[in-house]
Amino acid sequence: MLYLLNNSLEFPEPQFAEPDGLLAVGGDLRPDRLLAAYRRGIFPWYNDNSPILWWCPHPRLVLVPKDLHIAKSLRKVLRKQVFSIGFDTDFHGVIRLCAETRLDTGGTWITADMNRAYCRLFELGYAHCVEAWEDGELVGGIYGVAVGRAFFGESMFHLKPNASKVALVHLVRFLEHHGFHLIDCQQTTPHMLHFGATEWPRPSFLRALESATVLDHLAGPWHTCEMPDFQW
Structure with missing residues (x-):
């Protein structure tokens, strides 16, 4: 029904x-x-x-931050520091490019109303993004929503190889450092399975979510928060 x-x-x-x-x-x-x-x-x-x-x-599909799997090839990219990483410095740019890159492949669910709604959540300190920059250009990123110590991934994009993967890894390490219980990946994809996400039955997910969302909220902007020591 x-x-x-x-x-x-x-x-x-x-x-x-x-x-x-x-x-x-x-x-x-x-x-x-x-x-x-x-x-x-x-x-x-x-x-x-x-x-x-x-x-x-x-x-x-759920990713527990401590269970993140980083492939050897991606670790090499991380060590080379090909991209500069930002937290919550260009949310509007990230959500815009998430929408535009999907239009090129046949469509997007990030409508104009969705864009406005999540930008409003960003202004309120609930939506967040991680950006990957190369030579001053935004070339990759991911955004989502944080409630308590649960993060809900919404979308990601890349204009250069590995850019969104690097942003994702930095996000997960940041969330682990700040005691987040889980990352909701929403839909099962080979991409996120490769990073260590697993499928949970709905009741198990909802029980874990109830525990995580009642914890203290880590408000934005996240670039003002303590950063972990990113070692690859």
Whole structure:
């Protein structure tokens, strides 16, 4: 059964999602609703030709920061410091390029409304990004949402080989350093499986999420936070 949202911030129980993970339709993207959704393991994913769709897939791909796997070839890139890394210094640029690079491959769910909504979350200290720079040009990055000590990955892009991978590794090490319990990868992909993410049953994910989201929130901007000693 597909649920139609109203002005209330209440969501149906995630276990009522359809087999593909679709749970509800409608509502809006105001910050309070988005944060309420993330705390319940629910996220929006739709395109310009549809209403807002809300999802809670089963199983759920999750990366525990301490379980990050870094391939030998990527470690070599990290040691060479090919890219300069920034935290929360160009969120607008990262989300814009995440959208543009997907348009080149057939479409994007980062609509204009989604862009505005997540930029607002960034202004409120909940959305964050990591950027990879080369010669002053933004060539890779990743963004997502942090609630308590859970991070919800939304999208990543690269204009140069390995740029998004390097940004991801720096993000995961940062999250591990600051005591984050998990990174929600949302959908299962070979790319994230390669980095050590594993599929969790929905009930296990929701229990872990409940514990993580009630912890103290690490507000932004993250470039002002203590950085780990990045050793590769």
